[in-house]
Amino acid sequence: MRYVKWTLLALIALSVIGFFHYTLPQHDIVRVVNTYQERQDLKDWTRIFWSSPDDQSTGLINRDVQFIQAVKANGKPAVYRNEDTGWSWPPYFKFDTANLQTQAEDNKSTAENPKWVSVTHYGWRNELISIFPNAISIKPVAGPDVTIIPWFNIVFFVILALILLMIRRMWLQFRERSIDPVLEDMGEAWDGVEDRAGQAADEVRGFWGKLKRWLGTWKGKPRV
């Protein structure tokens, strides 16, 4: 039972962490090398890893998606999709896909003469199921070693903690003022019920007792 509990808790924790890791913005220092556009088939479960830029796109089984190809300082490739999130989830309210693609084009560079940029993105890259993080913005930076402080995430988690603490306080207040008094009343009422039940039980015992005694009077005399 303890293993079941811990497995469940671990699964919940993993889902929560995964959710935030997927949804919150992250920064990569990269060098943009190319951009391209490719038709994507969207009619399987990996659809959830692609955006719905507008209302029609939810019904489409395939459409063109723009991509930004980049290389990290360690030489590893990083490929981003560039899609509007529009008004839907996650709430980045990104509508400037075409502008971002232009900026990416403008910042293309070669290994010999690199131009480093910080790409803000959310999402995961997975080669097996062909999913890509979605680029949100591109900013030129001084070099491959600049430190970027994730201010947005810091503020986000502080506010989230405050909201959770507030909800806890609200719940405690509600319990203290609204539930506990009712429970006390119910406890008193229950005591009353128990008392009455006790009396009734005595009465019943009395009644059955009397009945049994009365029935006993019909029994024949024990044979000898």
Added chain:
Amino acid sequence: MIAFLRLAVFGFIAMSVMYVALSIYSRSVRREELEKEWDADHPDGGDAEARDAHIEAGMQAYQGSLRRKLIWLVYVIPTIVVLVLLYLTNYY
């Protein structure tokens, strides 16, 4: 457009739930403060009717207080946050 309406409707519902919950909480805290205030002034308990009157007067004052009006920020702040995010993502 449907996505925008969905955001607006569900956002409004979420903010309204938060507004009602915060209103109840704030009112409850205020009432508790008033009760404790009275009990501190009257260690013997005082007159029950006067105690009720004191609390009712305090709650009347709360109706017009700034604190109660500040709960409307539950609607204002998320809307501003959305507008700021919209600006930062697309125009900054």
